[in-house]
Amino acid sequence: MNYEMIKAATARLDGHVRHTPLLSSPFLDEIAGRRVLVKAECLQHTGSFKFRGAWSALSALDPPVRSRGVLAYSSGNHAQGVAHAAWLHGVAATIIMPSDAPRLKIANTRALGAEVVLYDRANESREEIGAALARERGLTLIKPYDEPQVIAGQGSVGLEIAEEAHDLGITEAEVLVCCGGGGLTSGIALALEERAPGFRVRPVEPEGFDDTARSLRSGERESNPAQAGSLCDAILTPAPGEITFPIVKRLCGPGLAVSDDEALRAMALAFARLKLVAEPGGAVALAAALFRAAELQSDHVIVTVSGGNVDADLFARALEAHAP
């Protein structure tokens, strides 16, 4: 896994993924006490950065392999990214989702052209179902983060950040990245190591699910005690990835963690000041920029808003509680 793979993936992504804007607001700068630049990856196709990694992985497959179709396990953003990238490649996607996943996400994934296979979380194993389907149909599994071509695709966000920051004359910055398994974090860090060496990536996680921050402190991959219990569903992962963590460990600064309530406050501010829809897991980096000023050093903070796939009820709740 290296910078050259990110460059190659970015070339494959050209014309297929959106170059998302880098936004800002004087109101956010005021709260943060420094300049805050927001990489609006919620505006990416399918509403999250996951489409980049999915496109990268699909486009890297040998055509005869790809034509047999792809498989993913996911109830969320990765599912939609893989479904849409597969449809655009003209190949079948099978997505294994828990039968109690939100109906809207199941409907969206189907509408994006995927075959959704539902399983019963309590009594069935998605891995067994997936392995059987892969064997029967010759499908290729696209992992959500611990897969070099997926990391390479997410790294294209880092190249865009480097280019945009360069145009603004910014040579030193902390780059706060919403972190689950570390695919986006490690991809951005590898891209910036090469293209913006004065930038430091810092992972941001939900409080209580800060496996990456704890792993950075101990030097070993640490697990989260729980698998659920935060609103930030998109970035709740059991532990840092086997491939992603060594990169994160080598390149990233200390992790940060924010509460669900701070994520909701950041969502309300993204609504009011940026006109963006962020989901809780996609808002943690912005929350850290706004509410963890004492833990930051640089005059410029660049944050990812990594996704916007949030139910209307929860979004309305964030506005009701926190809109300025």
Add this chain to the structure above:
Amino acid sequence: MNYEMIKAATARLDGHVRHTPLLSSPFLDEIAGRRVLVKAECLQHTGSFKFRGAWSALSALDPPVRSRGVLAYSSGNHAQGVAHAAWLHGVAATIIMPSDAPRLKIANTRALGAEVVLYDRANESREEIGAALARERGLTLIKPYDEPQVIAGQGSVGLEIAEEAHDLGITEAEVLVCCGGGGLTSGIALALEERAPGFRVRPVEPEGFDDTARSLRSGERESNPAQAGSLCDAILTPAPGEITFPIVKRLCGPGLAVSDDEALRAMALAFARLKLVAEPGGAVALAAALFRAAELQSDHVIVTVSGGNVDADLFARALEAHAP
């Protein structure tokens, strides 16, 4: 008022306004029955395209005149655009607002660096107050739409649309523009006449406030019977402008009108499918693309989402009623 002024304004705007993205979603294409491309001008500085016209007008003033400061009447998007553009130019802005304007809009305009002068709608004339202040302080009035340099600034949206559509290989399209006084509509139409002659601009207004559509039918500037009574406050104007209307009449196709409820539905779909915050008046063009299919002809429809300055309560109401 001509294309050369738009080119000159766009050069002055370079590096100061955002080049906003052109977004799309297969879910919206499905509803519309054609390809829908969304120019996300709600992501512009201050949350609406008005910043472009304000910057254009400010930057066109002679420096000694500009340094004495500028004046605007507005309770909405034009106020924030002028306030921020003036602050960035290092000159004073005085904004005359009704004392019953939403407190948040007053607060935002002040926070953007303007002096807000409140007046009592019932007993005072904003024109008299403005004229007195302009005389006393030597301020220059920046009109919201019937001003060539403002139109020239809004026209920069048209140049961006032409460029983006060209990159996508689109040579024929209807361009639906949210229309109040016609500054954005006439500016885009002039830009596209030169740069994308296969495109036709069509103004979109709220039902009951379709002065431009009626004026296009009669060939004369028609007025609206009422001044209030739609949620689309940003685009309620008494009649088409004296400068804007001849341009709109020469270049634009038949107008369209949508209901407040359709604007709210479009807001909910922009939330779910584009991750954008649109205000009612900024969502009418998208509403027309989605819900007026029979009145449209072309395979490609390009719509402006012209602003996103909406109160949280109203936004939550749109989601509750209409989110998919």
